[in-house]
Amino acid sequence: MAEPSVKPIVVALAGNPNSGKTTVFNEITGARQHVGNYPGVTVEKKEGEREFAGRALHVVDLPGTYSLTAYSIEEIVARDFVIEEHPDVIVDVVDASNLERNLYLTSMFIELDVPVVVALNMMDVAEARGKHIDVTLLAELLGVRVVPLVARRGEGMKELLAAIVDAADHGQGQEVHVNFGPELEPHIAQLAGEISSRELADHLPARWLSIKLLEDDAQIRRRFEAAGEAGRAVLARAEEARRHLEQMIGDDAEVALADRRYGFVSGACREAITDAQLQRTDWSERVDAVVANRVIGLPVFFLFMWLMFEMVFRLGNPLMGWLDTFFAWLGTLTRATVPPGQLQSLLADGIIGGVGGVLVFLPNILLLFLAISFLEDSGYMARAAFVVDRIMHQVGLHGKSFISMLIGFGCTVPAVLSTRMLESPRERLVTILVVPLMSCGARLPVYILLAGAFFPAAWAGKVIFAVYALGVFLALLMARLFSKFLLTGPSRPFVMELPPYRWPTLKGTAVHMWDRGWMYVKKAGTTILAMSICMWFLLSHPTLPPDATLTDEQSARAAIEHSYAGRLGKFLEPALRPLGFDYRIATSLVAGLAAKEIVVSTMATVHSLGESDATSRELREALRRDPVFNPLVAVTLMVFVLIYIPCAATVAAIYKETGSWRWTGFAVGYTCVLAWAVAFVVYQVGRLLL
Numbered sequence: 001m002a003e004p005s006v007k008p009i010v011v012a013l014a015g016n017p018n019s020g021k022t023t024v025f026n027e028i029t030g031a032r033q034h035v036g037n038y039p040g041v042t043v044e045k046k047e048g049e050r051e052f053a054g055r056a057l058h059v060v061d062l063p064g065t066y067s068l069t070a071y072s073i074e075e076i077v078a079r080d081f082v083i084e085e086h087p088d089v090i091v092d093v094v095d096a097s098n099l100e101r102n103l104y105l106t107s108m109f110i111e112l113d114v115p116v117v118v119a120l121n122m123m124d125v126a127e128a129r130g131k132h133i134d135v136t137l138l139a140e141l142l143g144v145r146v147v148p149l150v151a152r153r154g155e156g157m158k159e160l161l162a163a164i165v166d167a168a169d170h171g172q173g174q175e176v177h178v179n180f181g182p183e184l185e186p187h188i189a190q191l192a193g194e195i196s197s198r199e200l201a202d203h204l205p206a207r208w209l210s211i212k213l214l215e216d217d218a219q220i221r222r223r224f225e226a227a228g229e230a231g232r233a234v235l236a237r238a239e240e241a242r243r244h245l246e247q248m249i250g251d252d253a254e255v256a257l258a259d260r261r262y263g264f265v266s267g268a269c270r271e272a273i274t275d276a277q278l279q280r281t282d283w284s285e286r287v288d289a290v291v292a293n294r295v296i297g298l299p300v301f302f303l304f305m306w307l308m309f310e311m312v313f314r315l316g317n318p319l320m321g322w323l324d325t326f327f328a329w330l331g332t333l334t335r336a337t338v339p340p341g342q343l344q345s346l347l348a349d350g351i352i353g354g355v356g357g358v359l360v361f362l363p364n365i366l367l368l369f370l371a372i373s374f375l376e377d378s379g380y381m382a383r384a385a386f387v388v389d390r391i392m393h394q395v396g397l398h399g400k401s402f403i404s405m406l407i408g409f410g411c412t413v414p415a416v417l418s419t420r421m422l423e424s425p426r427e428r429l430v431t432i433l434v435v436p437l438m439s440c441g442a443r444l445p446v447y448i449l450l451a452g453a454f455f456p457a458a459w460a461g462k463v464i465f466a467v468y469a470l471g472v473f474l475a476l477l478m479a480r481l482f483s484k485f486l487l488t489g490p491s492r493p494f495v496m497e498l499p500p501y502r503w504p505t506l507k508g509t510a511v512h513m514w515d516r517g518w519m520y521v522k523k524a525g526t527t528i529l530a531m532s533i534c535m536w537f538l539l540s541h542p543t544l545p546p547d548a549t550l551t552d553e554q555s556a557r558a559a560i561e562h563s564y565a566g567r568l569g570k571f572l573e574p575a576l577r578p579l580g581f582d583y584r585i586a587t588s589l590v591a592g593l594a595a596k597e598i599v600v601s602t603m604a605t606v607h608s609l610g611e612s613d614a615t616s617r618e619l620r621e622a623l624r625r626d627p628v629f630n631p632l633v634a635v636t637l638m639v640f641v642l643i644y645i646p647c648a649a650t651v652a653a654i655y656k657e658t659g660s661w662r663w664t665g666f667a668v669g670y671t672c673v674l675a676w677a678v679a680f681v682v683y684q685v686g687r688l689l690l
Helices: 021-029 073-085 096-110 123-128 135-142 157-170 181-197 206-214 218-225 229-249 253-272 283-291 297-337 342-359 362-378 380-387 389-394 401-407 412-421 425-437 444-454 457-486 506-525 527-540 552-562 564-579 583-591 598-608 616-625 631-643 648-658 661-689
Strands: 009-015 033-037 044-052 055-061 089-095 116-121 131-133 145-148 273-275
Touching: 009 021, 009 073, 009 096, 009 157, 021 044, 021 055, 021 089, 021 116, 021 157, 044 157, 055 157, 089 096, 089 157, 096 116, 096 123, 096 131, 096 135, 096 253, 116 135, 116 157, 123 131, 135 145, 135 253, 145 157, 181 206, 181 229, 181 253, 206 218, 206 229, 206 253, 218 229, 229 253, 253 273, 283 297, 283 380, 297 342, 297 362, 297 380, 297 444, 297 457, 297 616, 342 527, 362 380, 362 444, 362 506, 380 389, 380 401, 389 401, 389 457, 401 412, 401 425, 401 457, 412 425, 412 648, 425 457, 425 648, 425 661, 444 457, 444 598, 444 616, 444 631, 457 631, 457 661, 527 564, 552 564, 564 583, 564 661, 583 598, 583 631, 598 616, 631 661, 648 661
Parallel strands: 009 055, 009 089, 089 116, 116 145
Antiparallel strands: 033 044, 044 055, 131 273
16 A cells, blocks of 8 residues: 655535535544534534555544635634644535535636535435536536535445545646636736736735625635735725626626636536436425424424333333443442452442443433434434424524524534624624523433333333423423513524435444444543532442441431432522422432433432442432332422533533623523422422322
8 A cells, every 4th residue: 555645635525514424534544533622612623544545544524514605603713723824625426306406606616726626415216306417517617526426325435535645646737717708807807917917916816806805705705904014005996896886787896706606506507417307306305294293393393202211211211221230330340349447348349330320221311312313314404493482483593593493402512612603793693691501411311210200101102202391392492481571683584595404324323323422431431420429429428337236227327317419408408498499319320410411320329328339220229218208209300300501511511602701600690590480389389180
């Protein structure tokens, strides 16, 4: 095998959302990926490496975007990377079944004079819709390399890699520019000449800079303002050209430029695409007639959610039982091999009882992420956001806000970060405030533990579904209240692309499931391990001298009450007593501030003191025997865990996104108050009815 060259080929991977860009990135880089953030912004930066034909490729996955007009954070990041970092090749992933819309971004990349390779993805979908694309003719019309792909099956990837290497070595080959017409082209040429003569282009194409000035691009305008008198002279000429164009064509120059780009793309598509125009309704339209229907779309969504939780509980329980048995054996082995004392207690009760008490729920977590990944990859999640758009407008939010809420079913941290796609600062802040009310995967172990302990298997999934539904209801209710009284303003119309339905690949769904599941495992091995050890120490110190007059159960209870954690729980108990909680539940809730899974591990630690082995099965039995617990208290506790203060990572994400301790503190405070109020109503009304 040839040795890769010293200097890698830097590849910028770009494309519209839902074009399959992530699949292409995964196919190119495999496991050789790393994730961070772009400097100064919260947009995720994914990079990876690949060797091909003796060449090293460094691939940067740019944020999905529809254009390079620098309106959103994603557009700014994508454009800045191309113009400032000078990639050797741009790979623009386009959806072959929606070619005309996707090639608008391609036309913008062509203007940057960087070698472009168009990855014509989803060719199978295009062909199924009766579209035949003349790839050779399309490449000639665009002046770029075009490679057909079916990325989800790995088809065409070698050809794509070969095209990347060829583009890096030989450049674009032929020069094709969008012809903006007799009114615009003279002004573009005049400005480009002036920019070149005044040596203001730096490393950027003068033609591209002149187009940006005619569009009155804010970033480019600031660049010329900083260039002194010469830059200001060019800006004055650009302003004069915009006024002249508006008088001549009766439209804003930016709109006229966009129209010409669309015309260029449309003409290329008319030449290169043969459409069979099948005289039948597309099957996706028939599906949309049901799942996106204004009347039955919402019940269908809730049906899918109910089926998802039934599947998670019924399939996950047997697998959870196997892990339970393993950790029970491990706890017994530890007690048999480690001499009695602090070390045995730390290993058996603190680490195995704490971390093991959380890891037993891994099958359920993976099943939940599997279901969510399937719905996302199939294209249904976008329909769900479309269906609830009418409701979202009634509560003062954009339909896209519900996408962030759906992401919150997996983890609240990326849900908070995803609010960047909302253009309105008001809608973004309201969404950030309410997404913590969506039940994340970290809360699921608490629900499974309590539902499994106090409800039969036939009802456990329904109880958990009801808790999730309550979270959605409360999120919408609080959004309405915040929009009406705290952050007033109109909500924007909902415009969102509905991606085509696809049958998710086993590989893609499994990768997405495992990526999210691995975060859960890493949390168990880091945060939860550390907190389990801390809670073990707080629950076992200071120690009480042995008292022969006390039974083992009485001695264990006295030891807990005497511990540091028990004293904190006792301090909080009066405030939580109206909810049916005692000091041990209070202690578990405090531990859950770090991560919600720790509520389970703390309960395991509390109830395992004096027990032979602390497994999930043993913990459920202990809760059933506990006089404080009953089905009503279990439901109340699930409701409280659903609502109260989000985990430490979410609090940090809220501060990072809002940049305000005031709003971060408000998010913490209102969820705490709301949790107490709703749990109080549930418990007190339940006592009256039962």
